[in-house]
Amino acid sequence: MTSVPDAMDDLVRTLLAGDHGGAVRATDHLLAGGATPRAIVTGGLQRAMDLLDEKCTLEAFNLLEIMLVGRAVSAVVARLFPQGGDLAAPARGRFVIATLEGDVHDLGKNIVRTVLMGRGWSVTDAGKDCPVATLATAAEREGADAVLISGLITSVVPRVREVRAELAKRGLAHLPIIVGGAALRQSSPEDLNVDYVAQDAFDGARHLERLFGHRPAEATP
Amino acid sequence: MNGRQRILAAAARRPVDMLPVMPQIFGHAAVLAGIPLADYLGDGELVATCQVAAWRHYGHDAVFGFLDAAVETEAMGAEIAAKPGCYPHVVRSPFTVDADFAAVAPPDPVAAGRMPEVLQAIRLLRAAVADEALVVGCVQGPATLAAQLVGLEQSLFLAADDPAAYARLLDLATAVGVRYGAAQLTAGADLALIFEPVASSTVLPLSKFTDLVLPRLRTILAAFQRAGAVTSWLHVAGASLPILPFYSEAGVAIGSFDYCVSPIAARRAAPTLCLCGNIKPLSFVIDPPAEIEREVAALRAAMADGSGFILSSGCEIPPEAPPDRVMAMMAAAGRGGG
Numbered sequence: 001m002t003s004v005p006d007a008m009d010d011l012v013r014t015l016l017a018g019d020h021g022g023a024v025r026a027t028d029h030l031l032a033g034g035a036t037p038r039a040i041v042t043g044g045l046q047r048a049m050d051l052l053d054e055k056c057t058l059e060a061f062n063l064l065e066i067m068l069v070g071r072a073v074s075a076v077v078a079r080l081f082p083q084g085g086d087l088a089a090p091a092r093g094r095f096v097i098a099t100l101e102g103d104v105h106d107l108g109k110n111i112v113r114t115v116l117m118g119r120g121w122s123v124t125d126a127g128k129d130c131p132v133a134t135l136a137t138a139a140e141r142e143g144a145d146a147v148l149i150s151g152l153i154t155s156v157v158p159r160v161r162e163v164r165a166e167l168a169k170r171g172l173a174h175l176p177i178i179v180g181g182a183a184l185r186q187s188s189p190e191d192l193n194v195d196y197v198a199q200d201a202f203d204g205a206r207h208l209e210r211l212f213g214h215r216p217a218e219a220t221p
Numbered sequence: 222m223n224g225r226q227r228i229l230a231a232a233a234r235r236p237v238d239m240l241p242v243m244p245q246i247f248g249h250a251a252v253l254a255g256i257p258l259a260d261y262l263g264d265g266e267l268v269a270t271c272q273v274a275a276w277r278h279y280g281h282d283a284v285f286g287f288l289d290a291a292v293e294t295e296a297m298g299a300e301i302a303a304k305p306g307c308y309p310h311v312v313r314s315p316f317t318v319d320a321d322f323a324a325v326a327p328p329d330p331v332a333a334g335r336m337p338e339v340l341q342a343i344r345l346l347r348a349a350v351a352d353e354a355l356v357v358g359c360v361q362g363p364a365t366l367a368a369q370l371v372g373l374e375q376s377l378f379l380a381a382d383d384p385a386a387y388a389r390l391l392d393l394a395t396a397v398g399v400r401y402g403a404a405q406l407t408a409g410a411d412l413a414l415i416f417e418p419v420a421s422s423t424v425l426p427l428s429k430f431t432d433l434v435l436p437r438l439r440t441i442l443a444a445f446q447r448a449g450a451v452t453s454w455l456h457v458a459g460a461s462l463p464i465l466p467f468y469s470e471a472g473v474a475i476g477s478f479d480y481c482v483s484p485i486a487a488r489r490a491a492p493t494l495c496l497c498g499n500i501k502p503l504s505f506v507i508d509p510p511a512e513i514e515r516e517v518a519a520l521r522a523a524m525a526d527g528s529g530f531i532l533s534s535g536c537e538i539p540p541e542a543p544p545d546r547v548m549a550m551m552a553a554a555g556r557g558g559g
Contacts, residue, residue, distance in 0.1 A: 018381065063424040064377045071378070104310050107373055129304075154503050154539040155307060182459065186480065186503035 007033060008043045011076070015048035016055075018068025020075040027076045037080040041120050045073055049118040053202040063111070066201070070114035077117065093212035096139045097148040098126035099181075100159040108181045108201075109150040115201045121208065123148075132159055136166040139175060145212055146176040148204065149194075151184040160184065161193045176211060180204050224282030224354040225411065232452040232474040232495045234529040240521070240554045241531040243283045243355070243497060244547060245456075248308065248540035250275040250285075258306055258540060262288045265341030272342070273349045278544070279551055282531075283355040286343035286410060288335055293361050293397055294369035296334030297325075306540070314372045318379045322389040327397040330404035340408040347409030355412070357454070358405030362417025363437040364425065366394035373419070380429060388433060395437040402441065403448040412450045415441060421459040430464050435471055442472035454497070458536045465490040480504075480535035484523040496524070499535040500550060505542035510549035517553035 007029045014022035030040050052069055056062065095116065099109050106128040113123045126138040139147050147167065149160055160179060167175055179185075180198035189197055198204030222230065222238045231241045250271040251261035261267050265286075272284040289308040291301050298315035316322070330336040339358070346356050361369065367390045368376040380387040402413035419425065420434050442453050455468060456477040468476045468491055476494045478487045480501035487496050500516050517532065524530040532554050538547060551557065 062422070062426050064381065064426060064429065067374065067377055068381055102304050102307060104304070153307070154506050155541060157503070157506065183503060186501050187507060191507055 008035075008040075008047075011040070011044040012048045012051065015044065015069055015072045015076070016051060018065065018072055020068075020072040023072040024075050024079050027079050031080075040076070040080060045076060045118045046120055048073070049115060049205075053205070056200070056202055063107075066111055066115075070111060070118075073114055073118045092121070093145040093208065094122040094124070094142060095146050095148050095208070096124045096126055096135065096142055096144040097150065098130035098135045098138075099128040099150050099152070100135070100156045100163075101129055101131045102159065103151055103153050103156045104129050105152040106150075108152060112148060112150060112180070112201045112204060115205050116208070119205060119209075132162045132166045135163065136170055136172065139167060139172060140170045144172075144175060146178060146208065149177065149179040149184070150181040151179060152182050154183045154186075156183065157187065157192065164193050178204055178207060223352065225352050228282050228355045228475075228531065229452055231529060231531050232454075234493070234495060236528070239556065242281045242533070242551060242554050242556055243531050244279075244281055244500075244534045244550065245285070245537040246272075246275050246279070246281070246547070247285055247287055247537055248289070249538045249542055249547070252540045252542075253278065253544055258308070259303060262303075262309065263335060263338065265338035265343075266345060268338070268342035269345035269349060272346060276350065276354055279547055280556055281354075281551065283357050284346050284350055285357050285359065285414075286339055286346050286405065286408075287357070287359040287414075288339055288342075290361060290365070290416065291369070292335050292339060293328070293366055293401060296328040296330075296336050297370065297397070299369065311369055311372075314370060314375075316370050318371050318375050318383075318386065318390075320371075322386070322393045325393050327393070327400045330401050336401060336404070340404055343405055343408040343410045356410050358402065358408075358410035358413040359416055360398040360402045360405070360413050360441070361394070362415045362420060362434070362455075362457075363391045363394040363398065363441070364419040364434050365417050366397060367391050368419045370394065376419075377424075380425075380433070384433075391433060391437055395440055398441045399444040402445050402450075406445065406448040406450055410450075412452050412454055413445055414454045414456055416456050418456075418458040420457050420464065421461060422463045423460045427463050431467060435467055438471040438473070446472070456497075456536075462486055462490055465494065469493050475531065477533065478535070482535075484520055488524070493529075495529040495531060497531040497533045499533070502534050502536045502539055505534065505546040505550075506539050508546070510545050513546050513549040514553040517550055521554075 011026035014026050116123045124142045126135050177194040178196045179194050185199055196207050227237050227241045230237045248258050251258050253275050254271040276284050291309045295301050299311045300313040301309040302312045303309040405413045452474045454475040455473045458479050462482050475497050478498040480499050
């Protein structure tokens with residue numbers, strides 16, 4: 001029988017190949033061998049995301065390959081938490097993400113969500129075409145550590161500038177606001193009244209690691 | 222030289238009398254004229270009126286017979302919707318990935334959806350500007366239209382999971398582009414710009430571009446040439462440096478490059494191409510005119526040899542851009558702002 005370390009390597013390899021069927025089979029093998037879901041998240045999914053981050057940094061971001069890995073990650077998460085349990089409930093940070101009112105594109109947002117989930121963060125998706133007040137309410141309700149915004153079209157810039165004030169109405173002016181996407185990454189944090197403009201999903205994830213990565217994850221099954 | 226002659230000379234890398242300027246002014250022409258974008262996007266006559274007014278106002282070198290990126294897919298049965306002041310987006314794609322793409326006929330540009338409005342706009346533009354400005358039509362590139370026909374995520378998964386089926390989808394998109402573009406040329410366009418953002422290197426791996434997209438771009442451009450196109454133009458937004466070296470072999474004369482691509486690197490990657498770019502689109506919304514002038518000056522310095530370069534925005538000038546920013550670009554180009 002394959003050892004747990006070898007099986008974990010199989011999981012990482014199949015994830016990076018975007019082989020979602022193979023990734024689920026490797027996950028089943030690990031569970032049968034006694035690995036916990038948390039160990040599979042940290043030893044498999046997060047490792048794969050780290051390696052993907054390195055690859056994308058070296059060879060430039062490539063949406064198709066990211067999507068294939070994301071599909072495999074989602075399949076593994078569904079296998080590990082079939083009841084839809086929160087992958088990262090006990091983890092280091094909790095974020096709320098949206099595209100703002102007027103912007104109906106959500107592929108970029110979905111990629112960021114998958115990358116962060118694969119790293120063990122908790123992400124609440126407030127959806128696309130989301131009013132600023134709805135996003136702020138979601139951040140309050142979820143006890144978010146940061147607010148993330150993806151934007152593909154330039155017309156959402158005025159909405160982005162409103163987010164800080166909307167958070168302040170709820171006593172959340174201190175929350176970091178991190179934005180990205182084709183339109184927003186052309187701008188600066190000062191101009192958008194946000195804390196960080198990410199150049200891609202991995203850049204955003206690295207910034208969140210810098211902000212919250214020092215927090216210890218709670219012990220979990 | 223008039224604008225048309227200037228662009229054609231630049232495309233052929235011949236000397237020009239002054240810097241050619243061809244900003245992607247689409248819906249901005251409606252905003253400039255005080256016309257609701259939704260009205261503009263459904264009325265070819267209004268498109269022609271607003272485009273001519275913008276051309277006279279700014280003094281750039283081309284007019285665009287183009288509505289929005291959803292025209293083809295809407296003509297093929299997609300359900301579309303638009304937020305106020307925004308371009309339409311596809312709510313429901315016309316096909317699923319298991320459709321028999323080989324059995325689908327391209328839509329008739331004379332009758333399908335808003336395609337006739339585009340043809341009407343082109344006819345009126347040609348009549349209005351005669352040969353003084355380049356009259357540009359537009360078709361969606363094969364990878365971009367394929368993404369609209371089944372959904373972006375679905376099309377990319379299809380490319381990975383079933384390359385043969387994806388190739389049939391691309392063939393359908395190619396046939397649509399050939400037929401629609403030829404109709405635009407017959408209506409009086411000088412060329413049909415191929416708008417292909419999904420071919421960006423941030424979306425598709427290079428191998429998918431060279432193996433699947435490039436041959437179909439070659440097919441489309443050859444068909445356009447047979448239909449009378451006076452030159453050719455490919456626009457891929459975002460990262461394009463890895464694919465720029467392949468443009469010339471596809472028959473591209475003018476290649477756009479977006480703000481995120483260094484002009485020096487672009488020239489090195491495609492030494493025989495006429496490059497068209499690359500002022501940051503959002504600058505036209507958020508930066509003062511002086512910043513636009515600084516960007517133009519830096520770009521002109523980078524393209525110092527002067528041949529085979531057309532000043533433009535890296536992608537579309539946002540419709541909501543204040544007109545003084547576009548005027549600043551014209552002035553910095555030595556074009557006097559109209």
